[in-house]
Amino acid sequence: MEYASALRALAFFAITASMTLLPTPARAQQLQGKALVKALQQGGYVIVMRHASSPAQKPDKQLADPENVHAERQLDELGRNSATAFGKALRDLKIPIGQVLSSPTYRALETAHYAQLPDPRIVPELGDNAQPPQDAPQSMRASSERQTVWLQREVARFPKGSNTILITHMPNVTAAFPSASVGFSDGEAIIFGPGAKGVATPIARVKINEWPKLAAR
Numbered sequence: 203m204e205y206a207s208a209l210r211a212l213a214f215f216a217i218t219a220s221m222t223l224l225p226t227p228a229r230a231q232q233l234q235g236k237a238l239v240k241a242l243q244q245g246g247y248v249i250v251m252r253h254a255s256s257p258a259q260k261p262d263k264q265l266a267d268p269e270n271v272h273a274e275r276q277l278d279e280l281g282r283n284s285a286t287a288f289g290k291a292l293r294d295l296k297i298p299i300g301q302v303l304s305s306p307t308y309r310a311l312e313t314a315h316y317a318q319l320p321d322p323r324i325v326p327e328l329g330d331n332a333q334p335p336q337d338a339p340q341s342m343r344a345s346s347e348r349q350t351v352w353l354q355r356e357v358a359r360f361p362k363g364s365n366t367i368l369i370t371h372m373p374n375v376t377a378a379f380p381s382a383s384v385g386f387s388d389g390e391a392i393i394f395g396p397g398a399k400g401v402a403t404p405i406a407r408v409k410i411n412e413w414p415k416l417a418a419r
Contacts, residue, residue, distance in 0.1 A: 251391040255281035274308040289317030291413035300364030328370040358402040
């Protein structure tokens with residue numbers, strides 16, 4: 203009897219865990235359209251966004267932007283245009299932006315620049331940190347885990363009267379919020395607000411080309 207009870211308990215735990223880890227698009231889309239705009243206009247949210255479109259290859263030094271002295275990955279034309287339109291939409295919608303925290307990579311800072319976001323501050327924890335392989339040194343895995351914990355904490359720092367923007371990379375977002383970031387695309391944003399007991403909850407996902415559409419309504 204004890205053995206059978208233990209098996210039932212294990213089965214229940216497995217089912218519960220799998221339900222917890224499933225993507226939850228409904229939770230991530232609680233606000234949209236005018237309701238989302240109105241909420242953001244009041245402030246109090248954290249917008250976690252992936253940098254705008256950037257080719258996977260680094261540019262040739264001869265083709266790199268003059269400011270891109272280390273020939274890092276940089277935005278392509280789509281990235282530059284979409285970041286510009288994103289920033290204009292925020293201003294047209296009168297969505298107040300307070301702190302802007304950015305990865306130190308060139309493409310993330312470019313995203314802030316073309317969007318004309320106010321005073322972006324470089325934060326190493328938002329840097330490009332692809333998930334290390336299983337055989338990676340412990341120090342590398344620990345660094346990745348620290349970034350994940352930092353990001354999970356930062357989205358719960360809800361500002362008053364404005365919204366915070368964090369510009370980072372897909373591996374960081376998917377490691378910190380696996381259920382909320384399925385299919386996360388270039389320039390896309392997950393918007394976090396206070397849920398039950400003040401716990402950070404994803405209340406919307408907005409692709410970078412959807413912001414101008416919100417402003418046009």
